[in-house]
Amino acid sequence: MSSKIIPVVMCGGAGTRLWPVSRDTMPKQFIPLLRQESTFQRTIRLLSDASVFGHAIVVTNAEYRFTVLDQLQAIGIAAEIVLEPTRRDSAAAVATATELALARDDGAIVGVFAADQVVQDGALFVETCRQAGVVAAQGRIVTIGIPPTNPATGYGYIRPGMDLGDGARQVAAFVEKPDAVRAAQYLLDGYLWNSGNFIFDAATMRAELEAFEPGIVAPVAEAVAKAKRDLDFLLLDAESFATAKKISIDYAVMERTQKAAVVAGHFGWSDVGGWAAVWDLSDKKENGNAIDGRGYVLDGSNNLIRSEEALVAVIGLDDIAVISTRDAVLVTPKSKADKVKDMVALITAKGESEAGAHREVQRPWGRYLSIDLGIRHQVKRITVKPGGVLSLQKHFHRAEHWVVVRGTAEVTRNEETIVVHENESIYLPIGCVHRMANPGRIPLEIIEVQVGSYLGEDDIIRIEDIYRRS
Numbered sequence: 001m002s003s004k005i006i007p008v009v010m011c012g013g014a015g016t017r018l019w020p021v022s023r024d025t026m027p028k029q030f031i032p033l034l035r036q037e038s039t040f041q042r043t044i045r046l047l048s049d050a051s052v053f054g055h056a057i058v059v060t061n062a063e064y065r066f067t068v069l070d071q072l073q074a075i076g077i078a079a080e081i082v083l084e085p086t087r088r089d090s091a092a093a094v095a096t097a098t099e100l101a102l103a104r105d106d107g108a109i110v111g112v113f114a115a116d117q118v119v120q121d122g123a124l125f126v127e128t129c130r131q132a133g134v135v136a137a138q139g140r141i142v143t144i145g146i147p148p149t150n151p152a153t154g155y156g157y158i159r160p161g162m163d164l165g166d167g168a169r170q171v172a173a174f175v176e177k178p179d180a181v182r183a184a185q186y187l188l189d190g191y192l193w194n195s196g197n198f199i200f201d202a203a204t205m206r207a208e209l210e211a212f213e214p215g216i217v218a219p220v221a222e223a224v225a226k227a228k229r230d231l232d233f234l235l236l237d238a239e240s241f242a243t244a245k246k247i248s249i250d251y252a253v254m255e256r257t258q259k260a261a262v263v264a265g266h267f268g269w270s271d272v273g274g275w276a277a278v279w280d281l282s283d284k285k286e287n288g289n290a291i292d293g294r295g296y297v298l299d300g301s302n303n304l305i306r307s308e309e310a311l312v313a314v315i316g317l318d319d320i321a322v323i324s325t326r327d328a329v330l331v332t333p334k335s336k337a338d339k340v341k342d343m344v345a346l347i348t349a350k351g352e353s354e355a356g357a358h359r360e361v362q363r364p365w366g367r368y369l370s371i372d373l374g375i376r377h378q379v380k381r382i383t384v385k386p387g388g389v390l391s392l393q394k395h396f397h398r399a400e401h402w403v404v405v406r407g408t409a410e411v412t413r414n415e416e417t418i419v420v421h422e423n424e425s426i427y428l429p430i431g432c433v434h435r436m437a438n439p440g441r442i443p444l445e446i447i448e449v450q451v452g453s454y455l456g457e458d459d460i461i462r463i464e465d466i467y468r469r470s
Contacts, residue, residue, distance in 0.1 A: 003054075003105055003107060003108065003109060004050075004052060004053055004054040004109075005052060005053050005054065005109050005110065005111045005129060005130075005133045005199060006053075006054045006055070006056075006057065006097075006101045006104065006105075006108055006109065006110050006111070006202075007047035007053045007054070007056045007057070007111045007113060008056070008057045008058075008059060008094075008097040008101075008110060008111065008112045008113065009040070009043055009044065009047065009056060009057070009058045009059070009079075009113050009114075009115050010059050010090065010093055010112065010113070010114060010115060011029050011030075011040050011058060011059070011060050011064065011068065011115035011116075012059060012060045012061045012064065012084060012087065012093070013027060013029070013115075013116070014027045014356075015027050015028045015029075015116065016340065016341050016344040016345075017273055017274045017337075017338070017340050017341050018031075018033070018272070018274065018275065018278070018340070019328075019330065019340055019341075019343070019344045019355070020323060020325045020327075020328035020329070020330055020354065021033070021306070021323060021325060023354075023355070023356050023357060023358055024356035024357065025356065025357045025358050025361065025362070026067070026358055026362060027064075027116075028116050028272065029115035029116040030064070030067050030068075030071060033272060033278055034118065034272075034278070034281055034282065037075070038071060039115060039116050039117060039118060039272060040068070040071055040115040040116070041071050041072075041074070041075050042118065042119075043113060043114070043115055043117060043119075044056060044058075044071075044072065044075065044077050044079065045075060045077070045122075046119060046122050046125055046126065047111075047113065048077050049126045051126075052126050052129060052130045052133070053111070053126075053129075054104075055078070055079070055080065056077075056079040056080070057079065057080045057082060057097055057100060057101075058072075058079045058080065058081050058082065059082050059084065059093045059096060059097060060081065060082070060083060060084070061083060061084050061085075061087065062083050062085070062235075065081060065083055065233055066362070066363075066364035066467070067362055068081055069081060069232055069233075080100070080234060081232060081233045081234065082096060082097075082100070082227075082233070082234045082236065083230075083233050083234065083235045083236065084096070084236060084241065085235065085236055085237075085238035085241050085242070086238065086241060086242050087246075088241065088242075088244045088245075088246045089246045089247055089248050089249075090248045090249040090250075091209070091213060091216050091244075091245070091247045091248060091249045091251075091252035091253070092216055092219075092220055092241065092244040092245075092246070093249075094112055094205065094209075094249045094253075095206075095209055095216050095217055095220040095221075095244070096220050096223070096224060096236065097110055097112060098110060098202045098205050098206050098209070099206075099220060099221055099224040100224060101202045102202050102203065102206065103224075105202075106203065107201075107202075107203070108201075108202040108203075109133050109136050109137055109199065109200070109201060109202070110199065110200055110201075110202050110205070111129060111132075111133070111197070111198070111199040112197065112198055112199075112200075112249075113197050114195075114196050114197065114271065116271060116272060117195070117196075117197075117269060117270065117271050117272065118269070118270045118271075118272055118281055119267050119268065119269055120267060120268025120269070121266075121267040121268050122267075124265075124266065124267040125265065125267040128144060128263060128264075128265045128266075128267060129144075129199060131166065131167050131168075131263055132144060132168070132198075132199040132263045133199055134166050135164065135166050135167075135168040135199075135261055135263065136199045136200050136201050136204075137201060138201075139201055139204050139259060140164075140168070140200070140201070140204070140259050140260070140261045141198060141200040141201075141204060141205060141208070141253070141254070141257055141259050141260050141261070142168060142198060142199045142200065142260075142261045142262070142263055143158065143171065143194065143195070143197070143198040143254065143260065143261070143262050143263075144195050144197040144198065144199075144262070144263055144264075144265045145158045145160070145192025145193060145194065145195065145262045145263070145264055145265065146192055146193040146194075146195050146264075146265050146269045147192060147193075147264055147265075147266060148186070148187050148191070148192070148193055150187075151180060151183035151184040151186070151187050152183060152193065153177055153178060153179060153180055153183050154177060154273055154274075154338065155177060155193040155194060155271075156174060156175060156176055156177055156193075156194040156250075157174075157175040157178065157183075157186050157191040157192065157193060157194060158171055158173075158174055158175070158191060158192045158193075158194050158262050159171070159172040159173040159174075159175060159189070159191050160172060160190065160191075160192065160262055164261055167263055167264075168261040168262065168263050169261065169262055170260070170261055170262075171260035171261060171262050174194065174250065174254060174255050175191065192262060192264060193269075195265065195269055195271070196271070197265075198254070204259060205253070208253050208256075208257050208259065209252065209253060212252055212253055212256050212257075213245055213247065213252045213253070215244070215245040216244050216245050216247070216252065219240050219241060219242075219243040219244040220240075220241065220244050222237065222240040223236040223237040223238075223240035223241035223244070224236065224237075225237075226240060230468060231467070231468065274337040274338055274340065275304055275321040275323065275330075275332070275334060275337040275340070276321070276334040276335070276337045276338075278290075278304060278306075278321075279302070279303075279304040279321065279334060282304065287300070287301035287302070288301050288302040288303075289301065289302065289303045289304075289305065290303070290304045290305070291305045291306075292305070292306045292307070293305070293306055293307035293308060293309075293312070293324075294307050294309075294310070294311045294312065295307055295311075295312040295313075295314070295322070296311075296312070296313050296314070297313075297314045297315075297317075298313070298314070298315045298316070299315060299316045300314050300315065300316055300317045300318050300320075301318050301319075302318055302319045302334075303317065303318065303319065303320050303321070303322070304320075304321040304322070304323075304334065305321075305322050306321075306322070306323045306324065307322075307323075307324040308324065308325045308326055309324075309326055310324050312324050319333055319334050319335065320332065320333050320334060321333075321334050321337060325358075326358075326359050326360070326369075327354050327358075327359045328354045330343075364388075364467040364469075365384050365385065365388030365389055365390055365438075365467070366382070366383045366384040366385045366388050366438075366443070366444075367382075367383050368380045368381065368382045368383070368448075369381045371447075373455070376451060376452065376453065376455075377449065377450060377451050377455075378449075378450040378455045379447065379448070379449055379450075380447070380448040380450070381445065381446075381447060381448075382445070382446045382447075382448050383443050383444065383445050384407075384409075384436065384437070384438040384443065384444040384445075384446075385438065385443055385444075386438055386440060386441050386442065386443065386444075387438065387439075388437070388438050388444075389435065389436075389437040389438075389466050390435055390436045390437070391435065391460075391462040391463070391464065391465035391466075391467075391469065392412065392433060392434070392435040392462070392463040392464040392465070393433070393434065393435065393460050393461055393462050393463060394431055394432060394433045394434065394461050394463070395430060395431070395452070395459050395460065395461070396430070396431065396459060396461070397430070397452045397453050397454035397455070397459050398430060398450045398451060398452025398453075398454065398455055398459060399427070399428060399429050399430045399450070399451050399452060400427075400428040400434075400448055400449065400450050400451075401425060401426075401427050401428070401448070401449040401451075402420070402425060402426050402428070402436070402446050402447070402448055403423075403424075403425040403446060403447045403448075403449075404420050404421060404422050404423070404424055404425070404444070404445075404446050405422065405423075405445050405446060405447060406422060406442070406443065406444065406445040407422070407438060407440050407442050407443060407444035407445060408420070408421055408422070408438070408439065408440045408444065409426075409436050409437070409438065409444055409446060410436070410437045410438070410439045411426055411434065411435070411436050411437075412433070412434055412435040412436075412437075413426070413428060413432055413433075413434050414432050414433055414434075430452065433463060435464075
């Protein structure tokens with residue numbers, strides 16, 4: 001392999017299996033489920049080894065663009081952030097990465113990686129990718145298969161075929177998620193879990209896409225050619241991209257190509273697919289209990305307790321998960337945690353907003369948390385990161401009162417510019433044009449009290465916005 005692998009991280013998905021922590025507005029790949037960094041950040045760190053990998057590409061959507069940027073900046077790693085204007089499944093995303101890689105190097109080797117995985121042995125992961133890159137340079141599409149540790153029914157499997165040399169084997173078949181009996185047999189027969197990570201020669205992938213799904217390649221190539229820069233992002237052309245066929249890369253290419261190979265990954269892998277997996281990966285306390293936050297267990301073992309705020313007390317129960325957020329609580333046996341997705345579908349059908357949205361909302365300038373909501377009032381806690389600037393805006397139905405509790409706010413109110421310090425406040429009457437900025441070096445925290453006949457977020461008339469949301 002003469003060139004470095006161009007790593008591509010897919011992080012546009014919105015997983016529900018880790019609800020209520022993971023929701024559409026902030027999915028699991030951006031949440032620090034284990035220790036301080038998110039799985040997205042941990043994956044990016046692994047792919048920053050300059051001896052094997054080149055400059056990374058992150059494929060996401062407009063909703064998560066500032067979260068991606070913030071998390072990259074927090075760990076000091078740069079990447080090309082590509083925004084899909086609409087979700088067209090993974091084949092279009094892979095085709096996009098292929099086009100971008102070929103624009104860099106007509107002999108490019110590309111690696112596609114999930115943002116929501118956990119790897120135990122980072123050095124061995126990097127070495128496995130290097131090994132797969134050598135095989136990919138021979139015109140192969142190489143998937144990384146994981147030797148199973150149990151007869152899991154939640155993963156697809158790979159049946160390895162003939163030996164190809166360089167530690168790779170031909171893929172004899174991709175197999176859908178099995179039942180328990182088949183999964184046990186697959187372990188005996190030497191099948192591998194399909195990790196969803198794969199490394200390929202870009203020219204080979206493009207040729208296979210053209211052969212199997214020509215309705216993807218041309219629209220994506222046009223979307224890349226017409227892409228525009230928007231702040232720190234590359235925005236694909238929406239009209240072109242929308243015409244690409246919506247299909248997964250597994251169905252489009254991987255299950256049809258004769259060029260698929262598999263390399264076994266012995267580096268310890270999990271897709272963190274549910275709360276049972278989180279317990280497996282967590283540090284355990286007495287009696288096998290894993291506790292994050294204010295949690296206590298009496299006469300119980302092998303439990304997972306996670307609480308954002310409330311004190312959680314468990315008595316006389318084993319093998320359960322209790323997940324408490326600010327606005328929702330999940331209680332389930334770990335063995336039934338795969339039903340969480342069904343529960344989310346149920347509460348979504350009932351119209352419960354907590355199914356997909358958090359009370360704390362992320363914004364490019366920071367975040368806000370709704371503390372109290374009444375018929376004619378709402379109280380929010382707003383945090384503005386250093387250098388953050390809210391849009392210049394006005395409201396037709398509400399007035400606002402801002403109290404600074406930490407930091408310094410620079411407030412525009414009509415024609416005035418006012419500096420508001422800690423323990424000071426400012427009143428913004430209905431209809432006034434206003435904006436807030438944090439000129440300081442520490443996060444700015446304010447308490448906002450809204451009063452009016454209508455308090456919805458759609459009563460924001462943006463006049464000017466440095467994040468181009470107006």
